[in-house]
Amino acid sequence: MAQFWKPGTEKPRLVDDEEGGVLFFSASASSSSSSRFGYASIEKQRQRLPVYKYRTAILYLVENHATTIIVGETGSGKTTQIPQYLKEAGWAEGGRVIACTQPRRLAVQAVSARVAEEMGVTLGEEVGYTIRFEDLTNSGTTMIKFLTDGVLLREMMDDPLLTKYSVVMVDEAHERSISTDILLGLLKKIQRRRPDLRLIISSATIEAKSMSAFFQTSKRRRALEGEELGPRMDPAILSVEGRGFHVQIHFVEEPVQDYVQAAVSTVLLIHDQEPMGDILVFLTGQDDIDAAIHLLNEEAQTNRKHSSGLILLPLYSGLPRAEQELVFSPTPRGKRKVVISTNIAETSLTLEGIVYLVDSGFSKQKFYNPISDIENLVVAPISKASARQRAGRAGRVRPGKCYRLYTEEYFSKEMSAEGIPEMQRSNLVSCVIQLKALGIDNILGFDWPASPSPEAMIRALEILYSLGILDDDAKLTSPAGFQVAEIPLEPMISKMILSSNELGCSEEILTIAAVLSVQSIWVYGRGVHRELDEAKLRFAAAEGDHVTFLNVYKGFLQSGKSSQWCHKNHVNYHAMKKVVEIREQLRRIAQRLGIVVKSCERDMQVVRKAVTAGFFANACRLEAFSHSGMYKTVRGSHEVYIHPSSVLFRVNPKWVVYHSLVSTDRQYMRNVISIDPSWLIEAAPHFYQHHGQNSFGK
């Protein structure tokens, strides 16, 4: 096992701040920084990385084993160096390509840019990348290609044996996203047919033994498949010792009550007391991030001394590219960047100026209950593996400090070692459709690194059947099933888009699909609830949130996509720009699938019908005698409520469908639209009749 960061001996204490009464860390001033970091040519920097000493060993193992598992500290050089070693050793000769997958798009772009820079080539030529909706590779010249694991799965639809790749490196495999797990299962299958293909599984925080067990093939099978002719089929494990720069770890002495407030206080404390260097803060989502930025801005207005020179940069997946890229730009002299991020920045990224890390200890995670068929996005504690990855964003080009907003005792005794694989806590509708599209019919018998529950599988099959995506033999229907598999969105959204074609409202539905693909188009902040509610009223539509989104989108376009307009209306400018980007991409895909992009003008009934056609499984009915706004889900009879952020909060129409649920003290429906129950039977007769709930008395 790799060595991990040791908690610092120096414990910060929480003390009362005299001026503001907020709680601060009391950490002593940092030791010298960057003594080891001076100017060095890129070649020298590469040779200094811990992985360099293992170059020969890595190449030997890859040559001789079908699968090599590499565990090495964060920042030791796995992602940027190994693909280059492979290329230098000839694995990209003869038109073959070395692939390196990442769970996240941002990491794909950042590491490919870095590798192109190290190799002194133009990004998109010898080194390229592909992410959803964007391909920066050259089929004639690209030798090293970075891509998301989801994109590699999509490539398998056209080329099931991935014939153009000589090596596939599945990086950050500890994340265990659904795509990573499907990919691992399929790569294992491909290996049997392609002894020339090599796999590398890498991470700083992976359980190498269990991964190795997954790739282990029995001796009998090895003999049958003629191992003596090819590489050894038993996986090799290599542990890369050594780390970049020291990161001092600090824990709070007492648990914090409010991690957003504590994160803000810590940023201000670092700014007050520590030498220059940028700060990276991990919170859970756009709402937390907006709240933290709001608090820091308030601080700037009331107490300039505290916060002058801070440049605040949010970072989350819903942010438009241009805004995301600001986090990579150099910090102006005399300033300090504060990047406030979700776990999008947790793995793989090197942000050069980062010296200080603030870890809230939480992230938003999906949890699915196949019995109730309810999937929630909840704020939940992270695992030790995540905490180590977060700390590892510092100490990459100079020494760093990591402030954990949880106690050392909690970390060592209560935090789980690894997260639960996404496969075991998600709705599997998207996963099943992907496997079906890849021709895997026996999904229950598929060789998974961690098996999903059969209940979740059966639920998914049933919903896909009701959506008209699978037929009686559980095969993709033609054309609907194949079309839905082509659209890189949740199948329910894809189905909504297909239905909008028949209903003549695809213009509107593409906008709604784009808005549902970003986290929120509203600006949330502490103390601005009333202003936000008033702003929402300006756009609110009696039909519900989806129609309200159309009003906001129209207003945004009419304003000439103005940021002032957004500011005035509490609309998130970044999110709206992202909506415009995604909508354009969806429009192109829709046209390719033969969908006629057409507006229904003011007929919102067809828009609601199209939403119902995709989301009928999320239908709910208001309890007749409930004054508290209690709904019951039509399938399963679970108690749910309209989220206060919805324009239908307190309006409580009798029948609604929702897009997603969030769970706090209750189960709340987010993005809700009112419907007529007769549309449910129209949209999914099987689904409701099957559940014996076809009596929709109005």
Ligand SMILES: Nc1ncnc2c1ncn2[C@@H]1O[C@H](COP(=O)(O)OP(=O)(O)OP(=O)(O)O)[C@@H](O)[C@H]1O
């Ligand atoms: N954009 C960059 N600017 C400056 N240095 C960089 C950059 N990207 C990488 N590096 C240097 O290369 C080192 C290795 O980075 P790399 O991403 O290969 O490590 P890794 O072992 O894959 O880390 P992780 O497990 O965190 O993904 C970093 O620690 C840093 O010193």
